[in-house]
Amino acid sequence: xxxxxxxxxxxxxxxxxxxxxxxxxxxxxxxxxxxxxxxxxxxxxxxxxxxxxxxxxxxxxxxxxxxxxxxxxxxxxxxxxxxxxxxxxxxxxxxxxxxxxxxxxxxxxxxxxxxxxxxxxxxxxxxxxxxxxxxxxxxxxxxxxxxxxxxxxxxxx
Numbered sequence: 358x359x360x361x362x363x364x365x366x367x368x369x370x371x372x373x374x375x376x377x378x379x380x381x382x383x384x385x386x387x388x389x390x391x392x393x394x395x396x397x398x399x400x401x402x403x404x405x406x407x408x409x410x411x412x413x414x415x416x417x418x419x420x421x422x423x424x425x426x427x428x429x430x431x432x433x434x435x436x437x438x439x440x441x442x443x444x445x446x447x448x449x450x451x452x453x454x455x456x457x458x459x460x461x462x463x464x465x466x467x468x469x470x471x472x473x474x475x476x477x478x479x480x481x482x483x484x485x486x487x488x489x490x491x492x493x494x495x496x497x498x499x500x501x502x503x504x505x506x507x508x509x510x511x512x513x514x
Contacts, residue, residue: 359417369413394470405467421513423467425460428506442481458482460509468511
């Protein structure tokens with residue numbers, strides 16, 4: 358897995374193409390699925406891109422992958438939190454906890470190539486694990502904090 362994090366005004370997709378050019382020997386094209394997820398047609402690699410403000414995260418992997426990055430800043434999240442389970446609400450004591458839960462959901466949805474509308478209400482994040490309905494998701498979860506950002510990467514098994 359190749360993971361890169363950067364700040365500044367660089368074009369995320371230009372940077373992604375540069376990385377992919379170094380990893381793939383044949384020409385490639387970045388396309389979009391019917392849900393709008395960027396993907397590679399016919400290539401043995403998967404990728405996910407996330408950006409928040411001037412920070413960005415690119416993950417390239419040989420398995421389906423999703424990534425989300427959020428800058429930690431005060432924000433109102435009570436309307437979204439109202440949709441979370443009571444168990445989850447007990448785990449969330451502040452902005453960083455909320456963002457850990459949110460980025461896990463977003464990364465998982467990206468890994469699946471799904472949409473927030475389709476999946477958000479069906480997901481929960483408890484004790485560091487994603488549940489899709491009542492079933493534990495088949496993915497590896499990598500959470501972190503860097504330069505004032507919370508991120509999550511979900512990699513398919």
